[in-house]
Amino acid sequence: MSSLGRLAAGVAHEINNPLTGILTYSCYLLKRTKDNKEIQSDLEVIVNETKRSREIVKGLLDFARQSVPKKNKADINAIINKAVAVIDNQIKAAEIDLIREFDENLPQVVVDANQLEQVFINLIVNAIQASEEEGSKITVSTSLMTMDPYGVYQVKNAVCPKGHSLMDQTVKINGMPTIRVKVRTEGKSGFVNLDPVYGLNRNNFGIKIDADSKYDLTCPKCDTSLLDKTKKCPKCGGAVYFYEIPGKGRFEGCAQSGGEWQSWPEIDKEGKKKFIVIKVTDEGCGIPQENLSKIFEPFFTTKGQRGTGLGLAVIWGIIDKHDGRITVDSKQGQGSTFTIRLPVEKDTESY
Ligand SMILES: [Zn+2]
Ligand SMILES: [Zn+2]
Incomplete structure (x- = not known):
C-alpha cells in the first residue's frame, strides 16, 4: 500500500x-x-x-497523502458526535433516522481524532448514499470488547531465519498483505500465501500438500527451510512450519493441507486485549457479493464516473495506521455493516 x-x-x-x-x-x-x-x-x-x-x-x-497520524488521547463517542454534526444537513435532507447506540463507559484511546472523524464522515455519507432508494435508518454503535489474540492479531512483519521478509504486498486476504512461502514437493514447486491473522490458517495453496509427500516449505528468496523437523502438529501430527517475527518471537503452524493449528507464544503470554468496536449499519441497497473483497482496494469503484473509488482505500489506510481493522458485511437489498476495531492499548494487534 x-x-x-x-x-x-x-x-x-x-x-x-x-x-x-x-x-x-x-x-x-x-x-x-x-x-x-x-x-x-x-x-x-x-x-x-x-x-x-x-x-x-x-x-x-x-x-x-501519507500523513502520519497525530495521535492523542480521545473519546471515540465524541469524535463520532462531531462527525455527525458536520453532515447533519445531509442526514436531514436524506430524511435519515440516525440512531446512536453508544457504550458510555468506553476508555479513551490514543488516536488521530481528525483522521478518525474523516473516517466516520465518509462511512456515514456512504451509508446515506446506499440508502437513496430504500432504507431510512442508519445505526452507529460503539462497544468495548475483550478478545483473545487468537483470531485477531495480524502479522505484519514475518521473516525467514536469515532475515528475508516473507510479506507479500500484492496477494492479499481481506485486504491484508499475506505471508508468502515456497513449497516444494517431488519435483514440483509453487507458492503458498498464508493468512496474516493469527489463528486463521486459511492457506491459499498453489500446490496441494499431502501429509506423506516429500515436501518442504522454504523462504522464496534464499530457499532456507521453514519446516521445523523436530516438531509435530499437536492436533494432527503433521509437519510444523515456522517463521520469525522481529521483536515478537517465533510463529508456528500446521503445514498439513487444511490443518488449523497455529502457535505464537510471545503473544499468547500477553493474554486478552481490549478493543473498541464501532459499527456503522445501513438498511440500504447493499454491496454485491463479488465486490465485497475488492471495495477497500484503491481505484475500485461502484459509483461509475461519480467517484474515483479512493474513499474506502483511504479509510482502510487510516485504520491500518491505527493498528486497527475494518471489515464489511453486506447483503444485497438488506444493507451493509462496516465494523472498525481499534486496540485500546497502543501499538497492539499487529507485529
Ligand atoms: Zn530467506
Ligand atoms: Zn495439524
Missing part, C-alpha cells in the same frame, strides 16, 4: 501541471471561438474531461 501510495503521489504531481495547462488553454479557446458552435461543443468536452481528470488526480493525492 505504501509503495503504491508513493507511486500515486508521484504520478499525480507530474500530471497535475500539464492538466492545468490543458485546462487554461482550452478555456481560453472557448472564449475566442464564441461564434463557432461546432468547435465550442468539442472544446467543452475537452474542458469537462480535463476537469474530471483533475478530480481523479485529487483523489490520488488524497489516497497518497
Whole structure:
C-alpha cells in the first residue's frame, strides 16, 4: 500500500501541471471561438474531461497523502458526535433516522481524532448514499470488547531465519498483505500465501500438500527451510512450519493441507486485549457479493464516473495506521455493516 501510495503521489504531481495547462488553454479557446458552435461543443468536452481528470488526480493525492497520524488521547463517542454534526444537513435532507447506540463507559484511546472523524464522515455519507432508494435508518454503535489474540492479531512483519521478509504486498486476504512461502514437493514447486491473522490458517495453496509427500516449505528468496523437523502438529501430527517475527518471537503452524493449528507464544503470554468496536449499519441497497473483497482496494469503484473509488482505500489506510481493522458485511437489498476495531492499548494487534 505504501509503495503504491508513493507511486500515486508521484504520478499525480507530474500530471497535475500539464492538466492545468490543458485546462487554461482550452478555456481560453472557448472564449475566442464564441461564434463557432461546432468547435465550442468539442472544446467543452475537452474542458469537462480535463476537469474530471483533475478530480481523479485529487483523489490520488488524497489516497497518497501519507500523513502520519497525530495521535492523542480521545473519546471515540465524541469524535463520532462531531462527525455527525458536520453532515447533519445531509442526514436531514436524506430524511435519515440516525440512531446512536453508544457504550458510555468506553476508555479513551490514543488516536488521530481528525483522521478518525474523516473516517466516520465518509462511512456515514456512504451509508446515506446506499440508502437513496430504500432504507431510512442508519445505526452507529460503539462497544468495548475483550478478545483473545487468537483470531485477531495480524502479522505484519514475518521473516525467514536469515532475515528475508516473507510479506507479500500484492496477494492479499481481506485486504491484508499475506505471508508468502515456497513449497516444494517431488519435483514440483509453487507458492503458498498464508493468512496474516493469527489463528486463521486459511492457506491459499498453489500446490496441494499431502501429509506423506516429500515436501518442504522454504523462504522464496534464499530457499532456507521453514519446516521445523523436530516438531509435530499437536492436533494432527503433521509437519510444523515456522517463521520469525522481529521483536515478537517465533510463529508456528500446521503445514498439513487444511490443518488449523497455529502457535505464537510471545503473544499468547500477553493474554486478552481490549478493543473498541464501532459499527456503522445501513438498511440500504447493499454491496454485491463479488465486490465485497475488492471495495477497500484503491481505484475500485461502484459509483461509475461519480467517484474515483479512493474513499474506502483511504479509510482502510487510516485504520491500518491505527493498528486497527475494518471489515464489511453486506447483503444485497438488506444493507451493509462496516465494523472498525481499534486496540485500546497502543501499538497492539499487529507485529
Ligand atoms: Zn530467506
Ligand atoms: Zn495439524
